[in-house]
Amino acid sequence: MNKLLVSPSPHVHTSVSTQSLMRDVVIAMLPAALVSVLFYGWSEILILAVSVISCVGLEYLISKFLLKRPATICDLSAVVTGVLLALNVPPTCPWWVIVIGAIFAIGVAKMTFGGLGQNMFNPAIAGRVFLLVSFPTYMTDWTVPAGFIHATDAVSGATLLGAYAEGGVEAIKGINYLQTLFFNIGGSAGEISACALLVGFVYLLVRKVIRPHITLSIWGTVAVLALIFWAINPAKYPDPIFALLTGGVLLGSIFMATDYVTSPMSAKGGIIFGVGIGLLTVLIRYFGSYPEGVSFAILIMNATVPLINKYCHQKKYGRK
Amino acid sequence: MSKTFKIGGVHPHDSKFSRNCAIEVLPLPQTVYISMAQHLGAPAVPCVAVGDKVKAGQxxxxxxxxxxxxxxxxxxxxxxxxxxxxxxxxxxxxxxIEILVEGDEWAEGIDLSTDLVTTIPTDRAEVLKKIQMGGVVGLGGATFPAHVKLNPPAGSKAECLILNGAECEPFLTSDNRIMIERSKEIVVGAAIMQMVLGGCPCVIGIEENKPEAIAAMNKAVSELGYPGISVMVLMKKYPQGGEKQLINAVMGREVGSGALPISAGAVVQNVATSLAVYEAVQKNKPLVTNTMTITGDCLPVEKQHNYLFRIGMPLSWIAEYAGGxxxxxxxxxxxxxMMGRAIxxxxxxxVKGSSSLLYLSEKTTKRAAQSNCIRCGKCAEACPMGLEPFLLNKLAKNGMMDELEANAVQDCISCGCCQFSCPACIPLLDTINIAKGQVLGILRARAAAAKAAAEAAKASQK
Incomplete structure (x- = not known):
């Protein structure tokens, strides 16, 4: 008779794996990546390629030669970091700056802590913030390169948020929200099309990769706070729709704040985490020295996750 | 919208391939080996000697x-x-006890006819005695002696008898078949248990993936016309048939941690147990037969079966009879x-509680290599007890017994949802089961010490 396996139950397993989850995240980012390539052209393709290749390559080299253990690149998490990092830099960013960003993201923020699942901070955000602080010139050069689609009324030289930070409400008067929903030229690749990002969000929800708590609580907090400021002084502060649709709120809330490893485990914790990000984002935007605060907000809230996990548990059956 | 339990749960493919295979009666082997440990609790003590002649049902x-x-x-x-x-x-x-089979003679007083006896006896004590003498145990998995469960301790009252026809485990179809083929006997069994419990209402919970069983049970309930029995259609979700989950689905209540279902006013019995109660009470026939499914993902449907077996039949003999x-x-x-044991x-x-021979292919069942926890929280989302398996796993690995207790490892029902849903293939339940055993040991030792201390204090007062 053939030999039989013996092991404790359960004897069956779901088809969902770390790899399939990461693949879904990559698929969800494709619309945004595609839009960025259409509008920013060859330079964006180069950025995506350099970012993904350096993230995956670095993880392989570090696992193999520094940590001397089997490389885990097949789980696709380095690909996710690579695409995210690419979507987080301006289209004119030189390739070597991106490589440095990848070194920080994968080498410092991820592998130093023990690789996937062990890192405290989202690697892509850590990489972006590192570049923003180290290479502010490259990271805020919003010259629009030639894309495959030529948008005639493209705003060059500043993002909408940047324009607002410099010129106040006057500078952003008359923007067309319908247009920002589809293509908002200027800014990092991932900020172009709110629509493409939302498609990715819906995909992640439908595939049950993420739960909506974190993303929705960020949106809610940003919207409510922006509404309060706008209601108090509409001459100084922009309206809530502007606050939601511009900058990295959508990109950050959908793809980076929802990172499993660096967000709280429970739904309750996720809401606290999301509210914290929304709050910090608005405060940094309106009172800080940077025009955009989403990255810093996520990074700061990443640090609070162990604390949130300690105090937020889900309701247990048969217990108060 | 069909009802279900509130917390957690998973949706494995139900794989009920043998759902249309009518129950076949297995022939008798040459020898049977009857285990003394067929129920929860201490093994029974043999009261026959080698060389004795025995009859079926003795x-x-x-x-x-x-x-x-x-x-x-x-x-x-x-x-x-x-x-x-x-x-x-x-x-x-x-x-x-090994018995060489000679003929098929049954002990006196056992009614082997298929006539339905619908008159419900009224002497509660006698019915309980018959259930006990008939060796009836819960056939939903735990094999808890039925007469104990049907006799709630003084001060507690059964508000609802729940018949468990959920059969939420994938592949298994024996409950489905008995609900289709022996629906009336099950309903009479339910009416008997209602009487024993003092006339509380009875709800028969069946998952929606068994429409024929739902129809048959509804028909039997309305034709027999006993008061207070109804069928409730439940959503297909594992572990719906878990006692605590079923109580939540049917009554909307939760059983307190460490408490018995009766504390929430519920008594849960499997549909197969109800059939056994019927046979023991109405037919004087003790529990020596049950239904099992021969199934699997590597077995063609025409080779799948639902068998009426007798206890003590060697599994290898049944497997051979079914085609190897x-x-x-x-x-x-x-x-x-999800919860079965690898043979x-x-x-x-x-044994009394046998429910299947399930053949799984390597592709379906072989464990994949585990990778790092990615803290996705899917285990916690899946846990029907609201626990956090990722945390329990970590605490168990570090031997942190106090924290394990504080995080309710002792509430785990070992349903396997966490391990099933882990994308990193971490053997969560293996670790948690060991930790649960250790914590339950600590709790028992503490309770025993407290009891001893209380008795010592009482003695010194005297």
Whole structure:
């Protein structure tokens, strides 16, 4: 008779794996990546390629030669970091700056802590913030390169948020929200099309990769706070729709704040985490020295996750 | 919208391939080996000697004194050949009585006819006695002696009898078949238990993936016309048939941690147990037969069966009779794929609670290599007890017993949802089960110490 396996139950397993989850995240980012390539052209393709290749390559080299253990690149998490990092830099960013960003993201923020699942901070955000602080010139050069689609009324030289930070409400008067929903030229690749990002969000929800708590609580907090400021002084502060649709709120809330490893485990914790990000984002935007605060907000809230996990548990059956 | 339990749960493919296979009666083997450990609690004590002639349905072992235990009956007629240790499905030695089969003569007073007896007896004590003497145990998995559960302690009152026809484990179809083929007997059994429990209403919970069973049970309920019995259609979600989950689905209540279902006013019995109660009370027939499914993902549907078996039949004999262990089988499971036990010894024999021979292919059942926890929280989302398996796993690995207790590892029902849903293939339940055993040991020791201290204080006062 053939030999039989013996092991404790359960004897069956779901088809969902770390790899399939990461693949879904990559698929969800494709619309945004595609839009960025259409509008920013060859330079964006180069950025995506350099970012993904350096993230995956670095993880392989570090696992193999520094940590001397089997490389885990097949789980696709380095690909996710690579695409995210690419979507987080301006289209004119030189390739070597991106490589440095990848070194920080994968080498410092991820592998130093023990690789996937062990890192405290989202690697892509850590990489972006590192570049923003180290290479502010490259990271805020919003010259629009030639894309495959030529948008005639493209705003060059500043993002909408940047324009607002410099010129106040006057500078952003008359923007067309319908247009920002589809293509908002200027800014990092991932900020172009709110629509493409939302498609990715819906995909992640439908595939049950993420739960909506974190993303929705960020949106809610940003919207409510922006509404309060706008209601108090509409001459100084922009309206809530502007606050939601511009900058990295959508990109950050959908793809980076929802990172499993660096967000709280429970739904309750996720809401606290999301509210914290929304709050910090608005405060940094309106009172800080940077025009955009989403990255810093996520990074700061990443640090609070162990604390949130300690105090937020889900309701247990048969217990108060 | 069909009802279900509130917290957690998973949706494995239900794989009920053998759902349309009518129940077939297995022929008799030459020898049966009847285990003394067929129920939760202490093994029964043999009351026959080697060389004795026994008839089917005759008591061959009595409950162990002063412990939770149950009667065991001979399932065949013949001669007792030996009494001694023999390995069960997990390879552990248990005391077995070996009987050489001679003919098929049943003990006196057992009604083998198929006539339906619908008159419900009214003497509660006598009915309970019959259930106990019939060796009836819960057939939903735990094999808890039925007469104990049907006799709630003083001060507690049954508000609802729940018949468990959820059969939420993938692959298994024996409950489905008995609900279709023996629906009336099950309903009479339910009416008997209602009487025993003092006339509380009875809800028969069936998952929506068994429409024929739902129709048959509804028909039986309305034709027999007993008051207070109804069928409730439940959503397909595992572990719907878990006692605590079923109570939540049907009554909307939760059983407190560490408490018995009766504290929430519920008594849960499997539909197969109800059938056994019917046979024991109305037909005087003790529990020596049950229904099992021969199924699997590497077995063609025409080779799948639902069998009426007698206890003590060697599994290898049943497997041979059904056409042998299929070529692609990598694991044989007794029970469902979520909570069943992998069989390490096919020479083991059927017991009262046997429910299947499940052949799983290597592709379906072989564990993948585990990788890092990605803190996705899917285990916590899946846990029907609202626990956090990722945390318990970590605490268990570090031997943190106090924290494990504070995080309710002792509430785990070992349903396997966490391990099933882990994308990193971490064997969460393996670790948690070990930790649960340790924490339960600590809790028992603490309770015993508290009791001893209380008694000592009482003695010193005197």
């Amino acid at each position: 008591v061959i072992a009595e409950p162990a004194p002063r412990a939770l235990s149950a009667y065991v009956h001979s399932s065949v007629s013949g001669t007792v050949k030996s009494i001694g240790p023999r390995k069960d499905i997990a390879g552990n030695n248990q005391n077995h 262990v299929p070529e692609g089988a990598a694991k044989v499971v007794s029970g469902g794929p 390490s010894n096919l020479d083991a024999c059927t």
